[in-house]
Amino acid sequence: MSMHHILKTSRSRLMLGAAAVSLALTGAASAETLRWARVGDALTMDPHSQNEGPTHTLNHHIYETLVGRADDGTLVPRLATEWGISEDDDSVWVFKIREGVKFHDGTDMTAEDVVFSLDRARTPPSGMAALHAAVEEVTAVDDTTVHVRMSGPAPLYVQNLTNTFIMSKAWAEANDVETSPNFAAGEEAYSVRNTNGTGPYKLVERDPEVRTVLEVFEDHWDDAPEVTEIIYTPISEAATRVAALLSGEVDIVQDVPVQDIARLEQTDGVKVVRGPENRNIFFSYDMTSETLDSSNAEDNPFAKPEVREAMAMAIDREAIRQVVMRGESQPSAAPLPPFVNGWTEEMHAFPTPDVERAAELVAEAGYPEGFSVTLNCPNDRYLNDEAICQALVGMLSRINIDVELVAQTRSLHFPLIENWETDFYMLGWGVPTFDSQYVFDFLVHSRGGSYGAFNGSRYANEELDAKIESLATMTDLEARNAVIAEIWEQVMEDRVFLNVHNQVLAYAMRDDITLDVHPENQPRMTTVTFE
Amino acid sequence: MTAFIIRRLLQSILVMLTVALVAFALFRFVGDPIASMVGQETTLAERQELREMLGLNDPFIVQFFTFVSRAVVGDFGISYRLQQPVMELILSRLPATLELALVSGFFAFIFGVGFGVYTALRRGGWLSSSIMTISLIGVSLPTFLIGVLLIWVFAVEFQWLPSFGRGDVVDLGGWWRTGLLTESGRASLILPAITLGLYQMTLIMRLVRAEMLEVLRTDYIKFARARGLTNRAVHFGHALKNTLVPVITITGLQLGSIIAFAIITETVFQWPGVGALFINSVRFVDVPVMAAYLMLIALVFVVINLIVDLLYYVVDPRLRVDRAGAGH
Numbered sequence: 001m002s003m004h005h006i007l008k009t010s011r012s013r014l015m016l017g018a019a020a021v022s023l024a025l026t027g028a029a030s031a032e033t034l035r036w037a038r039v040g041d042a043l044t045m046d047p048h049s050q051n052e053g054p055t056h057t058l059n060h061h062i063y064e065t066l067v068g069r070a071d072d073g074t075l076v077p078r079l080a081t082e083w084g085i086s087e088d089d090d091s092v093w094v095f096k097i098r099e100g101v102k103f104h105d106g107t108d109m110t111a112e113d114v115v116f117s118l119d120r121a122r123t124p125p126s127g128m129a130a131l132h133a134a135v136e137e138v139t140a141v142d143d144t145t146v147h148v149r150m151s152g153p154a155p156l157y158v159q160n161l162t163n164t165f166i167m168s169k170a171w172a173e174a175n176d177v178e179t180s181p182n183f184a185a186g187e188e189a190y191s192v193r194n195t196n197g198t199g200p201y202k203l204v205e206r207d208p209e210v211r212t213v214l215e216v217f218e219d220h221w222d223d224a225p226e227v228t229e230i231i232y233t234p235i236s237e238a239a240t241r242v243a244a245l246l247s248g249e250v251d252i253v254q255d256v257p258v259q260d261i262a263r264l265e266q267t268d269g270v271k272v273v274r275g276p277e278n279r280n281i282f283f284s285y286d287m288t289s290e291t292l293d294s295s296n297a298e299d300n301p302f303a304k305p306e307v308r309e310a311m312a313m314a315i316d317r318e319a320i321r322q323v324v325m326r327g328e329s330q331p332s333a334a335p336l337p338p339f340v341n342g343w344t345e346e347m348h349a350f351p352t353p354d355v356e357r358a359a360e361l362v363a364e365a366g367y368p369e370g371f372s373v374t375l376n377c378p379n380d381r382y383l384n385d386e387a388i389c390q391a392l393v394g395m396l397s398r399i400n401i402d403v404e405l406v407a408q409t410r411s412l413h414f415p416l417i418e419n420w421e422t423d424f425y426m427l428g429w430g431v432p433t434f435d436s437q438y439v440f441d442f443l444v445h446s447r448g449g450s451y452g453a454f455n456g457s458r459y460a461n462e463e464l465d466a467k468i469e470s471l472a473t474m475t476d477l478e479a480r481n482a483v484i485a486e487i488w489e490q491v492m493e494d495r496v497f498l499n500v501h502n503q504v505l506a507y508a509m510r511d512d513i514t515l516d517v518h519p520e521n522q523p524r525m526t527t528v529t530f531e
Numbered sequence: 532m533t534a535f536i537i538r539r540l541l542q543s544i545l546v547m548l549t550v551a552l553v554a555f556a557l558f559r560f561v562g563d564p565i566a567s568m569v570g571q572e573t574t575l576a577e578r579q580e581l582r583e584m585l586g587l588n589d590p591f592i593v594q595f596f597t598f599v600s601r602a603v604v605g606d607f608g609i610s611y612r613l614q615q616p617v618m619e620l621i622l623s624r625l626p627a628t629l630e631l632a633l634v635s636g637f638f639a640f641i642f643g644v645g646f647g648v649y650t651a652l653r654r655g656g657w658l659s660s661s662i663m664t665i666s667l668i669g670v671s672l673p674t675f676l677i678g679v680l681l682i683w684v685f686a687v688e689f690q691w692l693p694s695f696g697r698g699d700v701v702d703l704g705g706w707w708r709t710g711l712l713t714e715s716g717r718a719s720l721i722l723p724a725i726t727l728g729l730y731q732m733t734l735i736m737r738l739v740r741a742e743m744l745e746v747l748r749t750d751y752i753k754f755a756r757a758r759g760l761t762n763r764a765v766h767f768g769h770a771l772k773n774t775l776v777p778v779i780t781i782t783g784l785q786l787g788s789i790i791a792f793a794i795i796t797e798t799v800f801q802w803p804g805v806g807a808l809f810i811n812s813v814r815f816v817d818v819p820v821m822a823a824y825l826m827l828i829a830l831v832f833v834v835i836n837l838i839v840d841l842l843y844y845v846v847d848p849r850l851r852v853d854r855a856g857a858g859h
Binding site for chain 2: 040043044046049050051052124125127128129130131181188189192193207208209210211233234235236237239240243244246247248249380409410411412414415418442447449450453454
């Protein structure tokens with residue numbers, strides 16, 4: 001008997017055992033193990049220590065948030081059954097906490113645990129603190145009501161809660177993890193490899209970067225999922241990840257390499273599902289400084305509207321989609337994903353490239369011989385990031401912009417934007433709050449305080465800054481949306497961003513499995529069904 | 532003898548310090564660890580605060596000195612990425628790498644010597660020629676490609692062997708987890724061991740073949756034949772024995788490189804060893820793990836070289852005579 005068969009048989013024996021147990025307890029019809037692979041592992045099991053995608057994705061199975069994000073991007077109740085701004089005070093958020101929820105250790109979840117968790121999440125060194133910066137006080141009014149007092153009206157605060165997990169106060173105190181782990185502490189916190197959540201699965205085995213096993217939590221408040229056991233394995237090498245799916249050693253693969261999608265679709269027994277990701281990819285440039293460090297031009301070409309317009313005319317988004325992305329992207333001129341509040345069809349539309357006119361514009365701007373500039377690009381952060389940059393270099397060379405490409409790892413690339421050391425760069429941006437304000441705060445508002453951390457264009461418009469700041473406290477959503485539209489109009493007119501496309505996510509899986517793509521790339525295995 | 536050992540030990544310490552210094556100088560070009568440690572919402576002021584807390588703003592020499600003074604007592608800090616103590620992390624991954632390295636070294640030695648002897652004795656035979664040709668492909672293909680090819684053939688097409696991971700492991704005494712005692716563990720070991728050992732196998736095979744051909748031409752082999760000894764006794768009792776000294780030396784020294792070069796094989800097969808840990812740490816700019824790994828590899832090489840030097844001292848009387856002469 002081959003090794004593969006032995007593996008399968010021993011696993012099915014295990015499954016039979018698990019099935020017998022679950023039958024006895026809940027009368028569930030079947031027990032299913034799901035083997036799930038993706039490129040990297042969660043960094044930690046601590047619910048608040050890291051604000052990072054794969055970490056949240058795994059933790060969402062063990063811990064729960066007050067509100068959840070559905071596959072279509074809308075908010076759904078989770079540990080909170082209702083939420084809203086207090087009628088008496090517009091700077092207070094009121095959450096009704098679900099009753100009858102149990103932690104994995106059997107204790108009841110109460111409003112006190114919610115208060116404790118929100119406080120823990122907003123206290124440094126928690127990685128989630130920035131999302132709760134406007135919180136002043138969290139109080140439990142009674143057993144099922146929590147009030148969150150903000151420093152002022154904060155109409156969108158609830159959108160920041162989709163990755164803030166609720167943990168047990170008693171458990172945290174008993175294990176000395178009242179605050180999230182600190183890098184400088186020099187020792188491992190208990191919560192890094194142990195959990196006690198209210199989620200649909202319990203952590204059974206945690207071997208970081210090797211294997212994580214989750215088992216269904218019988219006392220979970222919601223309907224029992226079809227998947228009763230999850231075996232999560234990171235496989236960093238793309239070819240190995242795909243091979244593991246084809247050989248039947250894993251059932252679902254996240255992070256499918258773009259070049260393998262077409263081939264996987266043609267393979268029997270395997271299917272690929274796709275969906276838009278909450279991340280758009282764009283270029284931006286220093287449009288404010290007097291001169292550019294990397295350019296041979298005597299002034300700053302990007303400061304001239306003609307040059308920015310010419311670049312927008314020269315970029316061939318359709319060609320990038322077909323050639324670089326093999327059809328797996330959504331070309332768009334709008335620098336935000338389509339499901340984000342503020343997105344419009346007009347912003348999305350882009351003209352067919354007009355290279356001749358673009359070249360004329362560059363000449364008219366005062367560069368008859370063109371100019372040179374350096375483009376900084378990451379090479380390990382976004383789908384085909386370096387290849388997109390190479391394509392842009394070719395497109396700009398046709399309008400006499402001589403681009404030198406510097407593609408490097410993300411840890412070298414992003415500090416360039418952070419420290420204003422790049423003239424021309426690529427950036428991808430997701431909008432976890434699903435609202436334009438998030439884009440404005442980080443990318444459009446002039447830099448200072450908590451604003452403009454990734455505003456590498458040095459764009460500074462006092463009038464816009466004031467409008468952006470006003471968004472945070474506007475509770476009349478209609479008026480607020482009107483301000484958002486005004487801001488976007490100005491930003492699009494000034495061409496602060498040269499957007500390329502929205503990324504498309506693809507999950508590959510055994511063809512009897514149904515799982516939809518989650519816009520934040522956080523698939524929930526509770527939603528998996530089997531044919 | 533004691534003076535010699537002390538001198539060698541001092542030199543080894545100097546080598547370790549140099550490696551640490553070079554590694555530290557390199558880390559400044561790997562990037563900013565903060566960028567991978569915090570979310571995009573973190574303000575510049577908070578980033579600066581974290582940088583200060585981790586001591587990343589200190590001058591290079593201060594950082595280096597802090598590292599060395601803590602490393603001396605075995606404290607390599609805590610991983611930025613996995614939030615676990617680095618020493619514990621590396622020790623927990625080391626068994627996987629050592630088992631892989633030893634098995635592939637063993638594979639390389641057995642097959643290298645076997646094929647080497649065969650090709651030396653059956654020079655010009657079709658099987659010898661094919662072994663030589665295939666072995667050439669083995670050294671010229673990159674490890675990465677060999678690994679992927681093996682996965683496609685044996686895991687995807689035939690489905691005989693697992694394509695990734697280490698299978699089930701058994702905990703021995705709480706500090707060594709072995710995959711050698713379970714069926715899935717042994718099956719998982721086959722492909723990575725071949726991938727990692729192929730280059731060394733070819734090297735050993737060619738070395739044995741060349742040495743055998745050399746030895747077979749010497750006078751004592753002719754004498755042995757003249758004495759009417761069987762082919763078997765001549766080839767294995769006399770010829771092979773005399774070729775093995777350089778082969779064993781090379782194999783021993785190569786063991787260090789196998790451990791160091793396991794990085795690629797471990798990445799391809801998702802083998803949970805220190806090499807894969809290192810690669811993931813580089814991607815994340817996890818400086819404490821990178822530093823500790825490089826020190827570990829330096830230590831492996833230093834220890835192996837030290838042992839070899841000591842063996843030479845024991846084996847080669849001239850070294851001792853020279854020292855005695857210098858004393859006069």
